[in-house]
Amino acid sequence: xxxPSRYWREIPQRYRLEAYKCQNCGAVxxxxxxxxxxxxxxxxEKIRLSGRGQIVSFTIIRVPPHxxxxxxxxxxxxxxxxxxxxxxxxxxxxxxxxxxxGMKVKVEFRKVFQQGESGILCYGYKFVPE
Amino acid sequence: MRDVAVMGVGMTKWGxxxxxxxxxxxxxxxxxxxxxxxxxxxxSMHVGSMSSGLFVGQEHxxxxxxxxxxxxxxxxxxxxxxxxxxxxxxxxxFMEVACGMSDVVLVGGIEKMTDVSGSEATYAxxxxxxxxxxxxxxxxxxxxxxxxxxxxxxxxxxTREQLAQVAVKNHSNGSLNxxxxxxxxxxxxKVLNSVMIADPLRILDCSPITDGAAAAILCPVDMxxxxxxxxxxxxxxxxxxxxxxxxxxxxITWLEATYQAGKKAYGMADKKPxxxxxxxxHDCFTIAEICVLEAxxxxxxxxxxxxxxxxxxxxxxxxxxNTSGGLKAKGHPVGATGIAQVIEIVKQLRGEGEKxxxxxxxxGMTQNMGGSGGSTLVHIFEKE
Numbered sequence: 001x002x003x004p005s006r007y008w009r010e011i012p013q014r015y016r017l018e019a020y021k022c023q024n025c026g027a028v029x030x031x032x033x034x035x036x037x038x039x040x041x042x043x044x045e046k047i048r049l050s051g052r053g054q055i056v057s058f059t060i061i062r063v064p065p066h067x068x069x070x071x072x073x074x075x076x077x078x079x080x081x082x083x084x085x086x087x088x089x090x091x092x093x094x095x096x097x098x099x100x101x102g103m104k105v106k107v108e109f110r111k112v113f114q115q116g117e118s119g120i121l122c123y124g125y126k127f128v129p130e
Numbered sequence: 131m132r133d134v135a136v137m138g139v140g141m142t143k144w145g146x147x148x149x150x151x152x153x154x155x156x157x158x159x160x161x162x163x164x165x166x167x168x169x170x171x172x173x174s175m176h177v178g179s180m181s182s183g184l185f186v187g188q189e190h191x192x193x194x195x196x197x198x199x200x201x202x203x204x205x206x207x208x209x210x211x212x213x214x215x216x217x218x219x220x221x222x223x224f225m226e227v228a229c230g231m232s233d234v235v236l237v238g239g240i241e242k243m244t245d246v247s248g249s250e251a252t253y254a255x256x257x258x259x260x261x262x263x264x265x266x267x268x269x270x271x272x273x274x275x276x277x278x279x280x281x282x283x284x285x286x287x288x289t290r291e292q293l294a295q296v297a298v299k300n301h302s303n304g305s306l307n308x309x310x311x312x313x314x315x316x317x318x319x320k321v322l323n324s325v326m327i328a329d330p331l332r333i334l335d336c337s338p339i340t341d342g343a344a345a346a347i348l349c350p351v352d353m354x355x356x357x358x359x360x361x362x363x364x365x366x367x368x369x370x371x372x373x374x375x376x377x378x379x380x381x382i383t384w385l386e387a388t389y390q391a392g393k394k395a396y397g398m399a400d401k402k403p404x405x406x407x408x409x410x411x412h413d414c415f416t417i418a419e420i421c422v423l424e425a426x427x428x429x430x431x432x433x434x435x436x437x438x439x440x441x442x443x444x445x446x447x448x449x450x451x452n453t454s455g456g457l458k459a460k461g462h463p464v465g466a467t468g469i470a471q472v473i474e475i476v477k478q479l480r481g482e483g484e485k486x487x488x489x490x491x492x493x494g495m496t497q498n499m500g501g502s503g504g505s506t507l508v509h510i511f512e513k514e
Contacts, residue, residue, distance in 0.1 A: 057284075057382065059276035059280065059331075074268060086378070088377045
């Protein structure tokens with residue numbers, strides 16, 4: 001189990017979808033990174049993602065890692081957001097048979113998992129059908 | 131740079147080796163490689179291991195392994211690029227011999243995976259993905275490759291049957307390899323009816339959890355000639371990286387690191403895809419073999435599924451792929467895989483492939499990949 005610092009330092013991205021936009025080439029990076037992977041510029045500005053996009057690919061996890069054992073089976077997808085970047089997250093509030101690529105989703109703030117009986121509750125984002 | 135050859139290889143039976151420890155599995159294999167090379171002294175060692183820390187709680191295995199092999203105080207490094215760790219050990223040893231720093235270098239790989247439960251092993255393997263932005267959301271390795279498979283199927287009309295045929299082919303090859311963990315044949319029906327792991331991938335699309343090690347001895351070509359051994363030269367080496375997170379790639383069906391590493395290796399060896407007689411690739415999942423053949427230029431983009439369907443990659447095909455049984459049937463003790471691929475190619479080029487021998491094989495290639503494709507090593511070998 002990790003100490004809380006590992007968790008709370010990611011809060012701006014996970015709770016508020018904060019991303020960096022390269023001031024040189026305009027590439028958007030989520031999670032934020034210090035150097036632009038497209039042009040190597042170090043000048044970044046903070047932006048917030050729209051949280052709207054569509055599913056590029058998805059799967060249903062039937063054999064989960066131990067922190068997710070109480071949730072399986074669950075759907076995980078890759079969605080491309082309006083800003084042109086892709087995110088990985090669970091797809092919820094959608095029966096498995098209605099999942100399809102191209103479906104429009106929005107990103108919502110949800111509980112993702114919990115670190116055991118006395119561990120912290122880990123929040124973040126999930127995709128829900130729009 | 132000096133020309134480098136593989137003088138000896140060693141590999142013991144892979145599987146769930148509950149009675150054997152990490153150190154003993156490695157030492158048995160390393161001794162076999164020394165015996166095969168006909169030597170008793172090495173100058174240095176490089177060993178690939180993805181996660182001895184998470185699998186057995188043991189780090190610092192470089193000195194553990196030299197100690198138990200009885201070769202202290204020679205230098206040893208443990209190298210890591212997830213599932214490509216073995217390939218990296220090979221490249222590291224290759225560079226050391228080529229530049230003249232050492233003459234005889236043992237390169238190996240080891241993973242002891244069955245000392246933890248299945249879900250802990252899934253977690254350990256998952257650490258090769260982006261822990262904060264992939265693993266955090268509950269995606270597993272089969273899950274990441276399932277995302278690739280789904281996208282490949284939609285983009286190129288790759289079929290569920292073609293995926294299954296990769297497993298059928300590799301198990302058929304593996305049934306001829308006595309060292310394989312699962313040396314038996316499977317049918318398309320059996321694959322399509324096996325347990326679902328991450329849709330559309332079923333358990334028979336996935337490489338297994340395995341204990342095992344592999345080792346090879348590298349030295350200058352002149353030394354192999356002096357000993358009168360078959361000369362299997364390492365003529366090409368390529369290593370490339372890509373984003374660790376699948377989501378950060380423009381096209382998730384394209385393995386750019388494999389393409390880049392292949393380009394380097396082909397260039398160094400002055401070879402083209404059609405020059406390759408026998409090929410071992412990283413089929414951690416059936417879809418992976420399909421994408422790798424495309425990225426290495428063996429087939430056109432989107433045609434990887436057809437390659438297996440039309441028999442191009444079968445044992446009697448134009449370019450036999452994974453004659454050893456691949457990761458699928460031979461097993462996938464993560465850090466050892468890259469070296470086991472070398473062993474199969476060396477055996478094929480020496481003409482020691484037994485029932486799975488590819489006729490007149492002179493040029494062989496290995497492709498070893500980490501994570502969902504975030505790192506790749508490609509090597510080319512030639513018989514002199």
